[in-house]
Amino acid sequence: MIKVTGLDKKFGKLHVLNGIDIDIKKGEVVVVIGPSGSGKSTFLRCLNLLEHPTGGEIVFEGVSITSKHNDINKQRQKMGMVFQQFNLFPHMTVLQNITLAPRKLKKVSEEEANKIALDLLERVGLADKAKSYPGQLSGGQKQRIAIVRALAMSPDVMLFDEPTSALDPEMVGEVLDVMKKLAADGMTMVVVTHEMGFAREVGTRVLFMDGGKIAEEGIPSEIFANPKNPRTKEFLGKVL
Amino acid sequence: MNFSFLSEYYVYFIEGAKNTILLAAFTVLLGVMLGIILALMKISRNPILKVISTSYIEFIRGTPLLVQIYIVFFGLPYIGIHIPDVPFLGQDFPRFMAGVIALSLNSGAYVAEIIRAGIQAIDKGQMEAARSLGMSHYMAMRYIILPQAIRNILPALGNEFVVIIKESSIVSVIGISELMFSADTVKGVTFQPFEPLIVVAVIYFVLTFTISRLLGVAERRMRAGD
Numbered sequence: 471m472i473k474v475t476g477l478d479k480k481f482g483k484l485h486v487l488n489g490i491d492i493d494i495k496k497g498e499v500v501v502v503i504g505p506s507g508s509g510k511s512t513f514l515r516c517l518n519l520l521e522h523p524t525g526g527e528i529v530f531e532g533v534s535i536t537s538k539h540n541d542i543n544k545q546r547q548k549m550g551m552v553f554q555q556f557n558l559f560p561h562m563t564v565l566q567n568i569t570l571a572p573r574k575l576k577k578v579s580e581e582e583a584n585k586i587a588l589d590l591l592e593r594v595g596l597a598d599k600a601k602s603y604p605g606q607l608s609g610g611q612k613q614r615i616a617i618v619r620a621l622a623m624s625p626d627v628m629l630f631d632e633p634t635s636a637l638d639p640e641m642v643g644e645v646l647d648v649m650k651k652l653a654a655d656g657m658t659m660v661v662v663t664h665e666m667g668f669a670r671e672v673g674t675r676v677l678f679m680d681g682g683k684i685a686e687e688g689i690p691s692e693i694f695a696n697p698k699n700p701r702t703k704e705f706l707g708k709v710l
Numbered sequence: 711m712n713f714s715f716l717s718e719y720y721v722y723f724i725e726g727a728k729n730t731i732l733l734a735a736f737t738v739l740l741g742v743m744l745g746i747i748l749a750l751m752k753i754s755r756n757p758i759l760k761v762i763s764t765s766y767i768e769f770i771r772g773t774p775l776l777v778q779i780y781i782v783f784f785g786l787p788y789i790g791i792h793i794p795d796v797p798f799l800g801q802d803f804p805r806f807m808a809g810v811i812a813l814s815l816n817s818g819a820y821v822a823e824i825i826r827a828g829i830q831a832i833d834k835g836q837m838e839a840a841r842s843l844g845m846s847h848y849m850a851m852r853y854i855i856l857p858q859a860i861r862n863i864l865p866a867l868g869n870e871f872v873v874i875i876k877e878s879s880i881v882s883v884i885g886i887s888e889l890m891f892s893a894d895t896v897k898g899v900t901f902q903p904f905e906p907l908i909v910v911a912v913i914y915f916v917l918t919f920t921i922s923r924l925l926g927v928a929e930r931r932m933r934a935g936d
Contacts, residue, residue, distance in 0.1 A: 520838055547844035557839035561858050570853060571843040616839075623843060 471496045471531060471627060471658055472517060478525030479512055479682075486512045488682035490526070494627075494660065499653045501669040501690070502662045504679035505705055510662045513679065514631050517660065518542070518549045531626065547575055550620025554632040556612040558604040564591070564615050565600040568622045576623070583622070590618040594648050610641030614648050621652075628652065630661040666709055670694055678702045715900045716909070726892030727913050733809055733888055734875045740814035741874070742867065745821025752826050763822065770819035775812075776880055782812035783884045802885070809881035809888075817874055824870065828863035829855060861932060868925035872918045879914070889913060 472494040479487035486509045494500055502510045515521040517528060519535060519542045528536050530545050559567050568590070569583035578586070591597045594614040604612055613633055620628060630649065634642045646668050653659055653672045663669065669676055669690055676693045678686040678701075686699040694710075697703045716723075751763035770778070786793070786808065793804040832855050840850035879890035887895075889910045896906040 518842055520842060543841075543844045543846055545844075546842055549842075551839075551842035553835060553839060553842075555833075555835050557833075557835035559836065559839070559854055559858075561861075571845065574849060574853065575844050620843070 472660075473529040474517075474526065475529075476526035477513070477516060477523050477528065479509075479516060479521060480524045486682050487516065487523070490682075490684060492677070492684065492687075494658065496626075496658055497656050497674075499659045499661065499672055499674045500677060501673035501675070502660065502677045502679060503664070503666070503669060503705070504677075504685075508679040509682040510679050511631055514629050514660060514662050517629055518546050518551060520551075547571075547623050548626045550617075550623060550625035550628040552613070552616050552620055552628065552630045552633045554635050556604075556609070556616045556636070558612055558616055558619070560604050562603075563600070564596070564602050564604070564607075567604070567615060568619045571619070572622050586622055587618070590621055591615075593651070594618055608641060609637045610644045613637065613641075613645045617645075617648055617652070627658040627660065630659065630663065632662050632664070634663065634665055664709065666694070666706075678705065680705070711905055711908070712902065713905055713909070715896060715902060715905070719896045719900070722892040722896055723889070723909055723913060726887060726889035726910070727917070729806075729886065729888040730875060730878055730914075731917070733806070733813065733878045733881065733886065734871065736810045737813040737817055737874050737878065738871050740810065741817030741821050741870070744814060744818030745825055748818060748822035749825035749829070752822060753829060767819045767822055770816055775816050775877060776883065778816055779809070779812040779881060779884060782815065783808045786811075802887075805884060805886050808884060809878070809886045813874060813878060813881065816877075817870060820873075821867065821870060824866045825859075825863055828859040828866070831862055832858050864932070865925065865929050868921070868928070872921055875917055875921070876914060 472492075474490055474492045474494075477487055477490035488509075490513055492500075502513065504510050512521055516523050517530075519528075523536060526536070527534055530549070533540060533545065535542055535545050559570070562570065565584065565587055568587040569578075569580070572578040572583045572586065573580060588597060588600060591600055594617065596611060596614055596618075599607060599611060599615070604615070607615065617628075617633075633649070634645050637645065642665070646665060649659070649661070649668070650672050661668070661673075671690075673690045675687060676690050677684050678693065678697075678699065680699075680701045686693065686697065686702045693702065694706065697706055748763045748767060751759040752767070754760060783805075793807045796803050836854050836858065837850055840854040841847070845853070878888060882888060882891035882894060885891070893906040893910040897903055900906070
């Protein structure tokens with residue numbers, strides 16, 4: 471579904487991504503782990519071109535999105551993204567946050583969009599918050615709304631950029647639960663996270679990134695039980 | 711102090727206050743339009759537009775308003791632009807328009823900075839979230855960034871209105887019969903140099919104080935919506 475070849479990203483002299491190759495298939499839950507500064511978030515943000523790669527190619531559903539002639543807005547509609555800082559729109563109600571993109575981009579009618587939004591809110595247990603403003607919600611609730619907002623466009627893949635890192639510890643669980651449900655429903659996901667429990671339990675593949683490269687990848691049970699790369703060993707030794 | 715001249719000359723002050731308000735209202739309108747254009751040019755990704763806007767703003771902010779007013783008043787006819795003398799609310803229209811144009815050209819630069827700052831104060835994540843949903847840059851600006859920016863901008867813009875009322879006093883030098891001009895007129899006919907100035911100072915204060923109170927109320931209303 472997403473095929474990345476030779477992905478390269480430099481910020482000035484800083485070489486953040488140094489030749490990433492990966493092929494993500496439909497239904498996979500790819501969890502990206504690694505020390506801070508290893509390029510995990512930049513890699514994820516390159517996938518929907520929030521960061522423009524300085525080299526390499528990304529092909530999404532058969533279309534080269536890094537090509538100059540491509541209109542990325544079309545593919546972004548099929549790639550949901552969830553941010554560390556939620557980034558809900560504070561001047562809109564929860565319902566407006568969720569329905570804005572479907573109504574304006576997919577020309578879904580207001581009733582239809584509201585119905586989809588309320589169904590999704592029901593699934594994350596926040597149907598009673600439809601009329602609230604983001605400022606009235608807790609961090610965990612905000613992040614669940616942010617996930618719903620992305621889902622309302624019925625994307626083919628969901629990108630998560632450290633979705634629980636800005637949350638109070640007691641709220642991490644409610645967000646991970648939603649993500650687990652999503653994975654169980656067969657959603658293709660790419661997740662940058664420090665939640666090793668989630669990686670082990672839900673991930674179908676784990677990428678360990680270090681110094682702008684994929685240092686090691688494999689199924690979670692292998693990587694966690696038996697890391698081959700010394701850097702992976704060292705990192706897991708610190709976080710587990 | 712002797713304010714007995716008021717009974718005879720109060721009409722001058724009323725006329726002056728009316729013209730000051732008109733001058734400020736037109737200036738705000740044109741200044742805001744110019745400011746929006748300049749601000750959009752300044753935050754655009756086109757380097758030429760950026761340079762034009764930045765140079766203009768720097769030039770206006772770096773030269774005295776008095777000089778700018780003289781340049782417009784004497785400069786426009788000099789380069790062949792004559793404002794037609796149309797009857798307009800009983801005033802000397804070319805003079806009045808020259809004043810409005812000079813003040814607007816000046817105010818536009820300050821308004822542009824207010825608008826730019828208001829837009830750039832919005833967290834980067836808002837644009838990213840909007841774009842990640844598939845919205846174009848234009849849509850993200852229209853639905854996400856600008857509605858939030860306007861809340862930052864409006865109070866500062868109201869303040870600019872107050873500033874213009876005060877600064878408009880300077881266009882009396884080109885003979886627009888606004889408040890300051892009426893003070894000078896009454897000074898001349900009564901040979902009282904002091905009291906007419908007290909009268910216009912009080913009128914200016916009443917005008918600006920009323921407006922800033924109204925703005926305070928509007929601001930509180932807007933906050934209550936959050």
